[in-house]
Amino acid sequence: MEHVPRQIPRTRRDGRAARWRTTPLTVGGATGHHGAALRNVVAILRREIKGFFGHPLAALVLGLFVIVLSVFVLGFDDVLLGGSVSMRRPFRWMAACFVFLLPAVTMRLLAEEQRTGSMHLLGTLPVTPGEIVVGKWLAAVVLVACALVLTLPIPVVLASLGELDWGPVAGGYLGLLLGGAAFAAIGTATSALTENQIVAFLLAATACLLPALAGAALPLLPTALVPAVEYISFEYHFANLARGVLDSRSVVFFGSVIAVALRMAAALLEHRRLA
Amino acid sequence: MSRRRLLVHLWVQVGLWIAIAIVLNHASAAWFGRVDLTADQRFSLSPVARSTVSSLDKPLLATVWFTEDLDPPYHGHRDALDDKLSELMARSGGKLQVRWRDPTGDEVAIAEAQAAGIQPITYTFRRWDRQEARQVWMGVSLVYGERQEVADGLVSPARMEYDLVRAIRAVTTPAEDRPVVGWLLGNGEPDLAAFPATEPLGQLRDQLRASYRLQAVAPGADGLPDDLDALLVVGPQREVPLPVQVHLDQFLVEGGAVAWFLSQHQPDYDGGVTREVRHGLHALLGHHGVQLGRDILLDRTSNERMTAPVAFRGQRVLAQVNHPLALVTTRLERDFAPVRDIRRVVAPFASPLQVSDSVAPDVVPEPWVLAGANAARAPAPVPLDPATLAQPLPGEDAAAATLVLGLSGRFRSFWVDRALPEELSDAELTLDGRPTRMVVGGSADMVANNPALVLNALDWLLEDAALVDIRTRGGGTPPLEAPSPEAALWLKVLMVGLPLSVVGLLFAWARRRSA
Numbered sequence: 001m002e003h004v005p006r007q008i009p010r011t012r013r014d015g016r017a018a019r020w021r022t023t024p025l026t027v028g029g030a031t032g033h034h035g036a037a038l039r040n041v042v043a044i045l046r047r048e049i050k051g052f053f054g055h056p057l058a059a060l061v062l063g064l065f066v067i068v069l070s071v072f073v074l075g076f077d078d079v080l081l082g083g084s085v086s087m088r089r090p091f092r093w094m095a096a097c098f099v100f101l102l103p104a105v106t107m108r109l110l111a112e113e114q115r116t117g118s119m120h121l122l123g124t125l126p127v128t129p130g131e132i133v134v135g136k137w138l139a140a141v142v143l144v145a146c147a148l149v150l151t152l153p154i155p156v157v158l159a160s161l162g163e164l165d166w167g168p169v170a171g172g173y174l175g176l177l178l179g180g181a182a183f184a185a186i187g188t189a190t191s192a193l194t195e196n197q198i199v200a201f202l203l204a205a206t207a208c209l210l211p212a213l214a215g216a217a218l219p220l221l222p223t224a225l226v227p228a229v230e231y232i233s234f235e236y237h238f239a240n241l242a243r244g245v246l247d248s249r250s251v252v253f254f255g256s257v258i259a260v261a262l263r264m265a266a267a268l269l270e271h272r273r274l275a
Numbered sequence: 276m277s278r279r280r281l282l283v284h285l286w287v288q289v290g291l292w293i294a295i296a297i298v299l300n301h302a303s304a305a306w307f308g309r310v311d312l313t314a315d316q317r318f319s320l321s322p323v324a325r326s327t328v329s330s331l332d333k334p335l336l337a338t339v340w341f342t343e344d345l346d347p348p349y350h351g352h353r354d355a356l357d358d359k360l361s362e363l364m365a366r367s368g369g370k371l372q373v374r375w376r377d378p379t380g381d382e383v384a385i386a387e388a389q390a391a392g393i394q395p396i397t398y399t400f401r402r403w404d405r406q407e408a409r410q411v412w413m414g415v416s417l418v419y420g421e422r423q424e425v426a427d428g429l430v431s432p433a434r435m436e437y438d439l440v441r442a443i444r445a446v447t448t449p450a451e452d453r454p455v456v457g458w459l460l461g462n463g464e465p466d467l468a469a470f471p472a473t474e475p476l477g478q479l480r481d482q483l484r485a486s487y488r489l490q491a492v493a494p495g496a497d498g499l500p501d502d503l504d505a506l507l508v509v510g511p512q513r514e515v516p517l518p519v520q521v522h523l524d525q526f527l528v529e530g531g532a533v534a535w536f537l538s539q540h541q542p543d544y545d546g547g548v549t550r551e552v553r554h555g556l557h558a559l560l561g562h563h564g565v566q567l568g569r570d571i572l573l574d575r576t577s578n579e580r581m582t583a584p585v586a587f588r589g590q591r592v593l594a595q596v597n598h599p600l601a602l603v604t605t606r607l608e609r610d611f612a613p614v615r616d617i618r619r620v621v622a623p624f625a626s627p628l629q630v631s632d633s634v635a636p637d638v639v640p641e642p643w644v645l646a647g648a649n650a651a652r653a654p655a656p657v658p659l660d661p662a663t664l665a666q667p668l669p670g671e672d673a674a675a676a677t678l679v680l681g682l683s684g685r686f687r688s689f690w691v692d693r694a695l696p697e698e699l700s701d702a703e704l705t706l707d708g709r710p711t712r713m714v715v716g717g718s719a720d721m722v723a724n725n726p727a728l729v730l731n732a733l734d735w736l737l738e739d740a741a742l743v744d745i746r747t748r749g750g751g752t753p754p755l756e757a758p759s760p761e762a763a764l765w766l767k768v769l770m771v772g773l774p775l776s777v778v779g780l781l782f783a784w785a786r787r788r789s790a
Contacts, residue, residue: 050785053781053782053785054785054786056782058782059778059779059781059782062778063775063778063779066771066774066775066778067771067775070767070770070771073770074767074770074771080755080757080758080763080766080767081757081763084618084755085755146781150774150777150778151774153769153770153773153774154770157766157769157770158755161755161756161757161758162755162756165313165314165315166314167311167312167313167314168312168313170312171312218347218350223344223345223346223350224344226344226346226347226350227350230350230351231300231304243313243318244311244312244313244317244318245309245310245311245312245313245318246309246310246311246312247307247308247309248303248307248308248309249300249303249304249307252299252300252303253300253303256296256299256300257296259292259296260289260292260293260296263288263289263292264289267285267286267288267289270285271282271285271286274278274281274282274285
């Protein structure tokens with residue numbers, strides 16, 4: 001392991017004198033100090049969230065998400081005329097919207113930093129690539145959570161029109177949060193791959209589309225491949241959660257996708273620095 | 276460490292992460308846990324399923340005849356069945372033993388499966404460039420001592436638990452101990468034996484036979500069979516003779532359970548109007564607490580498709596159309612177990628029911644199913660042409676109506692103060708009876724359209740509520756009371772406007788804060 005000691009001035013919020021601290025920057029691992037790593041992640045998360053909400057792009061993305069979802073849920077597929085009190089169809093539309101929403105959110109996470117050169121600046125700070133990636137990914141997850149909160153009027157209205165079972169609703173939202181977090185992790189990894197935001201968006205959209213569509217392709221596949229392809233299909237795991245069954249297999253699956261994608265994103269950043 | 280080695284090190288680490296993820300997912304498939312978040316615990320083993328297998332007193336051998344590697348849409352059924360059987364095994368204390376066999380392509384195994392009562396299912400599946408029909412096996416045979424039973428055609432994961440528990444209860448209960456259910460014939464009622472298994476009444480017959488000893492009953496001079504536990508009277512088309520009515524009355528008074536599904540009207544396609552059915556049971560049922568209405572019910576907003584004469588290019592043709600006389604209702608009194616999990620009831624040619632004044636004091640009537648809020652009653656006859664029915668009919672009334680009533684208590688004989696028919700003038704009558712139950716439906720066609728309701732009603736009549744609870748679990752989502760167009764518009768404005776306003780306010784606040 002290569003340790004690169006650096007002394008970084010840290011500005012405190014209360015205005016007291018900044019103190020200098022030596023933080024090891026390791027290759028391929030977190031800082032030795034878990035508390036420092038957590039502080040770094042939170043600092044990046046706050047910076048990203050501030051950037052998101054101060055930027056019109058996020059407003060545009062969230063507004064567009066609400067409008068597109070409304071067109072599908074209240075227009076094409078009117079839930080108020082559906083005859084049954086269920087969130088399954090709205091959940092499907094939300095999941096479909098996420099395939100494009102998340103790449104739009106994540107495309108600038110690392111690509112923008114690399115294009116503008118601010119990644120080099122970040123490299124001078126006592127943060128590991130892993131902390132950068134996790135912080136930025138968490139910011140995207142917060143945005144996903146915001147998007148999901150904006151859809152809450154749908155189940156509330158449905159509950160006023162019949163006996164809505166809140167168990168599957170909770171499962172569906174958990175599934176969307178996990179699926180959204182997995183999409184965000186994939187988007188973060190593709191954003192680390194390139195400096196071009198459009199390329200990052202297209203790569204992420206393609207990478208998210210494949211597991212999203214895998215379920216639909218099952219009838220066309222050779223029988224031997226069906227279990228494996230079904231398992232990597234987001235729809236399969238999401239459907240499990242959306243019908244109200246919290247299955248440890250689905251949680252492990254989404255967790256694995258997130259962990260591997262984030263590790264790849266961190267590795268890509270480290271690779272760029274080392275190459 | 277050289278830069279090149281660091282890079283190799285880096286990507287080996289990534290490879291290790293991927294390998295760990297694969298191993299973790301593989302392990303999680305073998306050791307997993309589930310939490311059922313649904314309000315009715317529909318994805319957990321029901322109490323009746325648990326008690327059924329935990330009360331086994333000797334080994335129960337289940338042989339699962341199931342084709343491996345099924346194509347969609349049946350590809351997940353094997354796992355669903357495996358999950359259910361694993362849970363049942365865990366609850367059986369080692370009494371339930373399961374073995375899996377795939378008879379596909381194995382002549383010896385096919386012969387064994389068929390000898391056990393399992394039949395192959397033909398289904399069509401898609402390949403890249405073609406559709407293929409395939410014969411597959413999806414059944415379980417059970418052996419419990421000397422007795423055998425099957426749960427075959429397990430094509431619905433939602434019904435698997437019911438099918439398995441039904442079969443386990445059947446195999447662990449001696450055939451002679453199963454309730455005997457009669458189906459009244461001789462007055463123009465449909466004969467269940469005449470329907471193929473593909474038709475709704477044929478399917479109902481097979482479902483009845485799976486749990487009960489089903490018996491066609493045409494009462495003669497001796498009355499109804501002594502061993503009858505419950506009787507279904509479905510759609511008599513001719514006047515039920517008075518001696519038969521005496522036997523029906525006596526069966527009920529002596530503690531037999533009866534389900535009546537009676538239509539007052541039927542379609543006359545030649546005349547293009549409804550025709551009255553004169554079954555002559557009004558007085559009998561009126562005495563026992565249910566007044567059969569003479570009007571016909573219609574619902575112009577919530578209805579099902581049915582065959583009706585419609586005008587087409589100047590001619591009258593029969594076509595499948597949504598029809599006000601095939602009304603659909605979601606207004607079910609869900610406090611009662613037989614309708615708790617039923618989402619909707621289809622009631623073609625239905626008439627309203629009312630609790631009559633002459634109901635015995637200790638008989639408790641309970642309305643199970645009500646007509647929809649937009650239903651209306653109209654004096655018969657009414658035209659069959661849906662275009663004519665689009666406008667309000669003369670004498671039409673939008674009053675609420677009951678479609679199914681359940682009654683329980685001691686029924687008093689109808690013939691207490693009445694002269695018996697000549698053929699039975701010497702008969703000894705039971706005047707005050709034993710406690711029992713009765714169900715009355717205002718449409719005979721309900722039986723073919725709502726088999727779950729009929730089976731639940733029968734279980735309720737026989738006071739076997741155990742199966743009622745699991746038959747309709749997972750049967751669908753709760754119905755939605757559609758709002759008026761104006762209310763729907765406001766709700767949509769709320770559903771779109773509220774989140775957009777929140778987004779706007781959030782960003783206005785964030786920008787002001789950052790400024």
